[in-house]
Structures are given as C-alpha cells and as structure tokens.
Amino acid sequence: GAGVSQSPSNKVTEKGKDVELRCDPISGHTALYWYRQSLGQGLEFLIYFQGNSAPDKSGLPSDRFSAERTGGSVSTLTIQRTQQEDSAVYLCASSDRTSGINEQFFGPGTRLTVL
Amino acid sequence: RKEVEQDPGPFNVPEGATVAFNCTYSNSASQSFFWYRQDCRKEPKLLMSVYSSGNEDGRFTAQLNRASQYISLLIRDSKLSDSATYLCVVNRWGDYKLSFGAGTTVTVRA
Numbered sequence: 001g002a003g004v005s006q007s008p009s010n011k012v013t014e015k016g017k018d019v020e021l022r023c024d025p026i027s028g029h030t031a032l033y034w035y036r037q038s039l040g041q042g043l044e045f046l047i048y049f050q051g052n053s054a055p056d057k058s059g060l061p062s063d064r065f066s067a068e069r070t071g072g073s074v075s076t077l078t079i080q081r082t083q084q085e086d087s088a089v090y091l092c093a094s095s096d097r098t099s100g101i102n103e104q105f106f107g108p109g110t111r112l113t114v115l
Numbered sequence: 116r117k118e119v120e121q122d123p124g125p126f127n128v129p130e131g132a133t134v135a136f137n138c139t140y141s142n143s144a145s146q147s148f149f150w151y152r153q154d155c156r157k158e159p160k161l162l163m164s165v166y167s168s169g170n171e172d173g174r175f176t177a178q179l180n181r182a183s184q185y186i187s188l189l190i191r192d193s194k195l196s197d198s199a200t201y202l203c204v205v206n207r208w209g210d211y212k213l214s215f216g217a218g219t220t221v222t223v224r225a
Contacts, residue, residue, distance in 0.1 A: 091159075
C-alpha cells in the first residue's frame with residue numbers, strides 16, 4: 001500500500017521567508033509525528049498528533065514553528081521567518097497505535113535549505 | 116546521559132562477514148525496541164522490532180537484555196547492500212514518543 005508521502009522533497013528559501021511542509025500519512029494511521037534531522041545528527045522530535053486530541057508540541061524549538069492536521073489526515077508544518085539554523089531534513093512519520101506497539105513509518109522527508 | 120546510546124562506528128567489514136553492535140538505553144521503563152536502518156540521504160526504515168526472547172529475520176538477529184538494558188543487532192553473511200546507518204529506537208509502553216540513538220554506521224566492502 002501507499003506509504004507516507006511528503007512534499008516538497010526539497011525546498012530552498014531565503015532567510016526570513018515562511019515555508020510550509022506537507023505530510024500525507026498512511027491511510028488509517030491515527031498518529032502522526034514530525035521530526036527534524038540535522039546533518040550527521042539523530043532525529044529530534046518536534047510534534048505529535050493523535051486522532052482528535054490536542055497535539056503534543058513540546059518538541060517545537062521556537063514559536064516560529066507550528067503545525068496542524070486537518071481532518072485527522074494530512075498535516076502541514078509551518079516555519080515562519082526561517083533562519084539558517086532551520087536547515088535540516090524534516091521527516092514525517094505515522095503509526096497505527098491501536099496495537100500498542102509504536103512502529104512508526106517515515107516519509108522520504110523534506111530537505112530544507114535556508115540561505 | 117542520553118536515553119539511547121550507540122557506538123557510532125564505523126564498522127568496516129568484508130562481504131560475507133558477521134558484524135554485531137549494541138545499543139544501551141537508560142530508561143528501565145522502556146518496553147518496545149526497534150532497529151531502523153537509514154541509508155545516506157534517505158528516511159529511516161523499520162528493519163525489525165525486538166522481542167523479549169530475541170528474534171531473527173533472515174540474516175539479522177536482534178537480542179534484548181533487560182537486566183543490562185541493552186539491545187544488540189547481528190548481521191550474518193554481510194552484503195554490500197547492508198551498508199547503512201542502523202538506528203536503535205526505544206519506546207515506553209503506551210508512550211508515543213520514540214527515543215532514537217544517533218546510529219551505528221556499517222560499511223560492507225567487496
């Protein structure tokens with residue numbers, strides 16, 4: 001079946017601009033996660049959505065970052081007034097949490113470069 | 116102390132060799148364990164879940180030692196295509212956050 005999809009695959013922007021990154025999870029997966037991976041680094045948790053519950057935003061690095069998930073499916077991560085340190089690969093993952101085992105499946109990521 | 120620690124490697128092995136590496140975790144409440152592989156400039160992909168009794172999937176064997184809080188991955192008969200970074204991931208039961216290690220790099224040479 002179709003996996004997690006993300007768009008765009010690459011985004012180059014100028015410092016100070018806003019960007020929107022999109023994630024389309026696996027159909028039927030209620031949980032959706034955003035991570036960030038900087039060059040040579042591990043994955044950094046950003047935000048988590050589960051069904052209609054309030055999201056866990058505890059990983060967002062600043063108030064320039066926000067995310068929403070419409071209709072329990074597609075999610076958009078928005079970064080306002082981008083800074084060079086925002087350059088990273090932004091990964092989205094989804095999981096079916098009904099089994100209790102949190103196997104997460106990742107999309108191909110969006111590589112963001114802030115000039 | 117990081118919640119999940121891995122030897123970054125790299126482990127450079129010839130084709131056909133066996134390579135094994137460990138990961139340690141600090142939270143004794145951790146209940147679910149996974150190995151993901153990540154190829155260069157690609158997303159992490161689930162390699163296998165790790166079960167209490169240990170489990171095998173083809174050439175890959177994962178072991179869990181709860182007493183010592185470590186997980187191991189063994190790759191037999193290494194292939195060139197096994198070259199990747201292997202991420203150790205732990206999760207507390209019912210918790211949605213996964214904790215990722217920084218990865219162990221394996222390079223298989225011809």
